[in-house]
Amino acid sequence: MSGPRYGGPVTTALLAYIPSPDRGVWYVGPIPIRAYALFIILGIVVAIWWGEKRFVARGGPAGTVVDVAVFAVPFGLVGGRLYHLATDWRTYFGPGGNPVNALKIWEGGLGIWGAIALGAVGAWIGCRRRKVPLPFFADAVAPGIVVAQAIGRLGNYFNQELYGAPTTLPWGLEIYERVDPATGASDPLGGVAVDTATPIAIVQPTFLYELLINLAVAGLIVLADRRFRLGHGRVFALYVAGYTFGRFWIEIMRTDPATRVFGDIRINVVVAAGVFLLAVVYLVVAPRGREELPAEVFERAGVEPPGADGPAEADTAENADEKAGDRTP
Template identity: 80%
Template sequence: MLVYLPSPDRGVWYLGPVPLRAYALCIIAGIVVAVLWGEKRFVARGGEPGTVVDVAVFAVPFGLVGGRLYHVATDWETYFGPGGNPVDALKIWQGGLGIWGAIALGGVGAWIACRRRGVPLPFFADAVAPGIVVAQAIGRLGNYFNQELFGGPTTLPWGLEIYDRVDPVTGLPDALGGVALDATPIAIVHPTFLYELLWNLVVAVVIVWADRRFRLGHGRVFALYVAGYTLGRFFIELMRTDPATRVFGDIRINVVVSAVVFVVAVAYVLLVRKPREELARPDAERAAVADAGNDAGDDGSPGDEAVSGTARDRAP
C-alpha cells in the first residue's frame, strides 16, 4: 500500500481566544526573510543601511491590499455572486492573495518610498528580487495548512492526502478553521503548491547566479525573477483544479496572465543592456567630493571622478 504525504489536521491553533493561523504566520515569515535578505543585497550594492526596511513599511501594506484586490476581482462570484457574502472579501486571514496584484500595488508603494529616499526603483527591485521569490515559497506553506491550491487526483508517491475538516463543536464542515477528526483521506491529489514552492527556490538560485555571473542591473534581476516565476506558474496553473475565473472559453485567467507577463519580462531582460548601477553611500559621496576638490578646476567644480558612481548612476 502506497504511503502518501499527509495534510495537517488543521490550519488554526488557539492561544486562549487568539487564533494563530498558519497561513498568516507563513506570510509574515516570508516578509521577514525578504526584508533581511533584501537589506543585505541592497547594502552590498552600495545602498544605505535601513532603506529596505523603510521601503517595506510602504510596500508590504500596499502589496497585501493589491494581492487581495486581485484575488477578489478574479474570483468575483465567490463574494458577490449568488450565495456569496461580500464581507468575506475582507477576510484576508482565510487565504486568497493574488501575486500579480501584490507585485503591482506593492511596486507602487515601493516607488513612493524609493522616491522619498532618493533610490531608483529598478536598483531597489534588483536587490530584493531573490528575497521576494523565496518569500513566495514560504507563503505556499500556508496553502499546505489550508488544504488549498492542489491539483487533480494522482497515484504518485508524493500525492497529497486531503481530509474532511469540521468544526469540532458543531460538527459542521469547516475547510479552513476546522479540524480533521478522521485520518481517512477523501482524495489523493497533486500538491501543486509544493511544486510551486520548489520551483520558486530554483528561480531564486538561478537569478542569484545570473546576477553574479553577468552583473545584471537596471531592473534586469527583477525581470528575470518575473520571467522565471511566470514560466513555472504557467504549467503549474494548468494542473490546478480549484475553482477559478475562466477566459477565452475555458482557460484559467492566471494561465493567460502568466504568459503575457512572461513575454514582457523576457523582452525587458533582452532589451535592457545598461551596466549595473552602484549607489555610493552619503559618507562615501562626501569623501569622494572632498578628494576630488584637489583636482577641481579654478571654478571649484568637481572632476569627473567625483561624479562617477553617484548622480550619474542614480538615474533610473
C-alpha cells in the same frame, strides 16, 4: 481557496503519500493563530532581511530596504487581495457568498500579480523618498521576494488549498475532511480533520511544485546576478520571467475553481503568459551592466558614498568583495 472535494473515502493502497496537517488554525484562549498568516509574515521578514543585505552589498546605504518596505508591504497586501477578489469575486459576491469574507485576508486569498503590481507602486513611493532608482531596489530584493512566495505556499499546505487533480503518485497529497469541532459543520479552513487515517482524496500537491520552482528561481537569479553583474532591473525581470514560466504550468495542473477566459482557460494562465513575454522583452532591451547609485541617495541617508574618505570607511571595506567580484548574494 480550496479545490473541489471528492466524495467518498479513498480506498487505494497508500504508498508514501504526503499527509496534510489536521488543521490550519490553533487557539490561544480566544485568539486564533493561523498558519497562513504566520507564513506570510515570515516570508515578508525573510524578504526584507535578505533584500537589505543585498542592497547594502550592492553599494546602497543601510536601512533603505526597511524604509521602502513600510510602503511596499501594505501596498502589496492590498494589491494581492484586490486581484484575488477581482478574479474570484463569485466566492464573496455571488450566490451564497458572504461579502464580509472579502476582508478576511488571514484566511487566504492573495493574488501574486496584484501584490507585485501594487507593491511596486508602494516601492516606487518609498524609493522616491530615499532618492533610490526603483530598478536598483528591485534587483536587490528580487531573490527575497520569490523566497517569500515559497514560504507563503506552506500556508496553502496548512489550508488544504491550491492542489491539483487526483493522483496515484507516491508524493500525492492526502486531503482530509475538516469540521468545526463545536458544531460538526464542514469547515475546510478553520476546522479540524475528522479522520487522518482515511483521506477523502489524494491529489497533486501543486502548491509544493510551485514552492520548489520558487526556490529554483531564487537560486537561478542569484547565480545569474553574480555571473553577469545584472543591473537596471534585469535581476527583477529574470525573476518575473522564471516565476511566470513555472506558474504557467502550475496553473494548468490546478483544479480549484477559477475565473475562465477565452472559452475555458484559467485567467492566471493567460496572465502568466503575458507577463512572461513582457519580462523577456525587458531583459532584451534593458541596459547591460550594473548602475551606480547617485550621490543624492547617500546625502538623503546622511552617509558617505562607498569609496569616499570619512565616516563610511568601514562600510566600504564591507563592500569591497561586492565591488571586486560580487561574491555577496
